[in-house]
Amino acid sequence: MTATHETDVLIVGAGPAGLFAAYYAGFRGMSVALVDSLPEIGGQVSALYPEKAILDVAGFPNVKGRELVNALVEQAASAKPTYLLDRTALALTVHDDGVVVGLDDGSEVRAKVVLITAGIGKFTPRPLPAGQGWEGRGLVFFVPSFDEYVGKDVVIVGGGDSAFDWAHHLEGIAASVTLVHRRDQFRAHQATIDAVLAGKTEVITKAQVSALVGDAQLEKVEITLENGEVLTRPADAVVAALGFVADLSAMKEWGLEFDKRHIRVDTAMRTNLPRVFAAGDINEYEGKVRLIAVGFGEAATAVNNAAPLVFPDQGVFPGHSSEGS
Numbered sequence: 001m002t003a004t005h006e007t008d009v010l011i012v013g014a015g016p017a018g019l020f021a022a023y024y025a026g027f028r029g030m031s032v033a034l035v036d037s038l039p040e041i042g043g044q045v046s047a048l049y050p051e052k053a054i055l056d057v058a059g060f061p062n063v064k065g066r067e068l069v070n071a072l073v074e075q076a077a078s079a080k081p082t083y084l085l086d087r088t089a090l091a092l093t094v095h096d097d098g099v100v101v102g103l104d105d106g107s108e109v110r111a112k113v114v115l116i117t118a119g120i121g122k123f124t125p126r127p128l129p130a131g132q133g134w135e136g137r138g139l140v141f142f143v144p145s146f147d148e149y150v151g152k153d154v155v156i157v158g159g160g161d162s163a164f165d166w167a168h169h170l171e172g173i174a175a176s177v178t179l180v181h182r183r184d185q186f187r188a189h190q191a192t193i194d195a196v197l198a199g200k201t202e203v204i205t206k207a208q209v210s211a212l213v214g215d216a217q218l219e220k221v222e223i224t225l226e227n228g229e230v231l232t233r234p235a236d237a238v239v240a241a242l243g244f245v246a247d248l249s250a251m252k253e254w255g256l257e258f259d260k261r262h263i264r265v266d267t268a269m270r271t272n273l274p275r276v277f278a279a280g281d282i283n284e285y286e287g288k289v290r291l292i293a294v295g296f297g298e299a300a301t302a303v304n305n306a307a308p309l310v311f312p313d314q315g316v317f318p319g320h321s322s323e324g325s
Contacts, residue, residue: 003106003107003108004107004108004109004110005033005082005084005107005108005109005110006109006110006111007031007032007033007082007109007110007111007112008025008030008031008032008111008112008113008310009021009025009030009031009032009033009111009112009113009114009115009303009306009310010033010034010035010099010101010109010111010113010114010115011025011032011033011034011035011114011115011116011117012034012035012036012089012101012114012115012116012117012118013034013035013036013043013116013117013118013119013280013282014034014035014036014038014041014042014043014083014085015036015042015043015044015045015046015117015118015119015280016042016043016045016068016069016072016280016292016295016296017117017119017279017280017281017292017295017296017298017299018034018036018043018115018117018280018299019034019041019042019069019072019073019075019076020072020075020076020295020296020299020300021115021117021279021299021300021302021303022034022076022079022081023072023075023076023078023079024299024300024303024304025079025115025303025306026076026078026079026080026081027078027079027318028303028304028307028310028314028318029311030079030303030307030310030311031079031080032076032079032080032081032082033081033082033083033084033109033111034081034082034083034084035084035085035087035088035089035101035103035109036083036084036085036086036087037086037087037088038085038086039085039086040085041069041073041083041085042065042066042069042072042073043119044119044120045065045066045068045069046065046066046069052064052065052161052165054068054292056291056292056293057292057293057296058293068292084103084107084109087103087104087105087107088103088104088250089101089102089103089104089250089251090102090103090104090250091250091253091254092114092251092254092255092273092276094273094274094275094276097112098110098111098112098113098275099111099112099113099114099275099276101114112275112309112310113275113276113277113306113309113310114275114276114277115269115276115277115278115279115299115302115303115306116251116263116271116276116277116278116279116282116283117278117279117280117282117295117299118251118280118282119280119281119282120246120248120261120281120282124244124245124247125141125142125240125242125243125244125245126240126242126243126244126245127240127242128157128209128238128240128242129208130208130209130210130211130212131209131212131238131240134212134218134238137214137216137217137218138212138214138217138218138235138236138237138238139212139218139237139238139240140237140238140239140240141239141240141241142239143166143170143239146169146170146173149170149173149174149236149237150173150174151174151175152174152175152236152237153174153175153176153178153233153234153235153236153237154170154174154176154177154178154235154236154237154238154239155177155178155179155180155209155221155233155235155237155238155239156170156177156178156179156180156238156239156241157179157180157181157208157209157238157239157240157241157242158179158181158239158240158241158242158243159181159182159183159185159186159187159188160186160187160188160241160243161187161188161189161192162241163179163181163188163239163241164179164186164188164189164192164193164196165188165192166239166241167179167196167201168192168195168196168199168201171196171199171200171201172200176202176233176234177200177201177202178201178202178203178204178233178235179196179201179202179203179204180204180205180207180208180209180223181203181204181205181207182205182206182207182208183205183206184205184206202233204223204225204231206225206226207223207224207225207226207231208223208224209221209222209223209238210222210223210224210230212235212238217236218235218236218237218238219234219235219236220232220233220234220235221233221235221238246261248261251263254273254276255272255273256271256272256273256276256278257271257272259284262281262282262283262284262288263278263282263283263284264283264284264285265277265278265279265283265284265285266285267285267301268301268302268305269283269298269301269302269305270305275306275309277302277305277306278302279295279298279299279301279302280295280298280299281295283298304316304317304318
């Protein structure tokens with residue numbers, strides 16, 4: 001028998017914008033459910049940048065990704081949301097009185113409105129060619145916590161923000177940190193690059209990790225330079241920070257109007273489908289700026305404009321959240 005979840009608002013994507021939308025929907029008196037393809041709350045911030053300093057959120061001069069997510073989860077708790085994690089929204093059907101969304105576990109959600117805050121969509125890490133068969137034996141794609149790397153030899157593959165952030169934070173925690181990149185130019189923030197290059201991390205460029213070596217667990221890696229020379233480095237863990245592949249294929253079957261990889265919305269965050277809104281990095285409109293802070297505002301705009309569809313006797317404007325009840 002198919003499990004059915006019923007809610008006023010279904011939020012597709014449990015990242016920062018989705019979590020703030022959950023809080024705000026609760027503030028407007030709506031019941032809320034959030035679905036996310038990742039097994040943990042926080043979206044890309046939790047998966048990719050949990051220890052990264054975030055500088056563009058009002059009221060927080062400097063906040064780590066994990067701390068921001070924890071605060072948003074605490075704030076959203078007032079709405080008593082239902083979390084449907086590790087599940088992908090596959091199908092969406094709009095009816096006169098609501099929207100039905102089918103999930104990949106065979107269940108479905110019946111909601112009066114849907115708010116899409118899915119960031120870049122479902123994403124999977126790009127594989128490390130030499131890493132086949134090593135997941136669970138030393139190869140990882142994310143570093144959600146630094147504690148498990150205390151005193152370990154860590155090799156990081158990549159040249160972007162994630163690679164350099166992790167190298168910078170692991171220095172002084174890990175026994176050794178080696179960063180390997182196929183080019184001698186990087187795509188990370190210059191201040192972080194400078195900090196890593198000035199530190200104790202060994203940076204090897206114009207090179208690739210060509211082999212992972214060990215019995216039950218990883219023990220070392222082989223690194224092949226552009227000139228063919230092969231280096232060997234000890235490794236208890238290899239972090240493959242090679243980016244990820246975004247997958248919007250399911251959403252593109254829903255009938256939404258896309259502008260390349262983003263959903264077109266109007267100034268009320270409405271999509272072309274009735275009862276379906278979009279906020280955060282997933283949407284597009286003239287003048288769009290992709291910042292977490294902007295996503296928060298869009299989430300509130302979407303929820304307020306959805307309110308009359310949930311409660312026909314209510315208007316768009318809710319009054320101020322600082323006012324007493």
